[in-house]
Amino acid sequence: MEFEGAFHVKAPLEKAWKTFMDPNELKACMPDLQLLEVYDPNHYRSVVKVGVSFIKGKFDFDITIEDRKEPTHARLKAHGKGRGSAVDVEATMDLAEAPSGTEMKWHAEAVVVGTLASVGSRLLRSTTEKRVNEFFDCVRYLIEEGHPPPEKKRRLRRRKRREG
Numbered sequence: 354m355e356f357e358g359a360f361h362v363k364a365p366l367e368k369a370w371k372t373f374m375d376p377n378e379l380k381a382c383m384p385d386l387q388l389l390e391v392y393d394p395n396h397y398r399s400v401v402k403v404g405v406s407f408i409k410g411k412f413d414f415d416i417t418i419e420d421r422k423e424p425t426h427a428r429l430k431a432h433g434k435g436r437g438s439a440v441d442v443e444a445t446m447d448l449a450e451a452p453s454g455t456e457m458k459w460h461a462e463a464v465v466v467g468t469l470a471s472v473g474s475r476l477l478r479s480t481t482e483k484r485v486n487e488f489f490d491c492v493r494y495l496i497e498e499g500h501p502p503p504e505k506k507r508r509l510r511r512r513k514r515r516e517g
Contacts, residue, residue: 354478357460360489361451364496369448369455370424372496381501382491384484387411394418403435403469410436424448438467461485 362369372378376397380389385402392398395418403412412435420428425448433440444461465477494502 354463354465354481355461356463356482356485357458358485358489359456359458360493361454361456362493362496363454366424366448366450366455369457369496372492373446373448373457374418374421374423374427378495379492382488382495384487395421401433412436412438412440414440436468438465438469440465440469 374394376389376391380386383389383399383401385404386399387402388398388400390398397416399414399416401412401414403410412433414431414433416429416431418427418429420426426446428443428445431440431442431444433442441464442461444459447458449456449458463481469477491502
């Protein structure tokens with residue numbers, strides 16, 4: 354499956370880049386994130402709760418930033434597995450200065466195999482698009498306002514209490 358999009362953020366290029374490259378900043382916007390471990394600036398691990406149709410469970414992802422051209426380009430690869438399924442993702446992000454802010458263009462290709470792939474590409478695509486849109490809406494707010502939207506801040510506080 355391929356996904357792509359673009360959006361404008363009312364912030365300088367450097368601020369947008371810094372936020373996008375900091376997983377600890379972005380974690381408030383990651384839908385259903387259960388765990389984030391940052392090994393170094395280019396290697397992360399995350400556990401994400403996934404629910405598509407009757408398939409529900411946790412996926413464990415290893416994420417590597419493979420190419421970084423500060424402050425305009427990054428390419429990452431991720432491999433996730435869980436519930437009898439696997440997901441491989443390759444994504445690119447390109448930032449450019451624009452009138453009154455920064456323009457961001459992104460592209461992602463995902464290959465899904467196993468039980469998760471059995472729910473059908475239309476259902477999987479619509480669920481993924483919804484989560485991606487939620488993520489980018491939150492990130493735009495985070496960059497422009499300096500903090501996650503109020504509903505995300507509440508979820509982040511609950512997550513911190515669970516983690517102890």
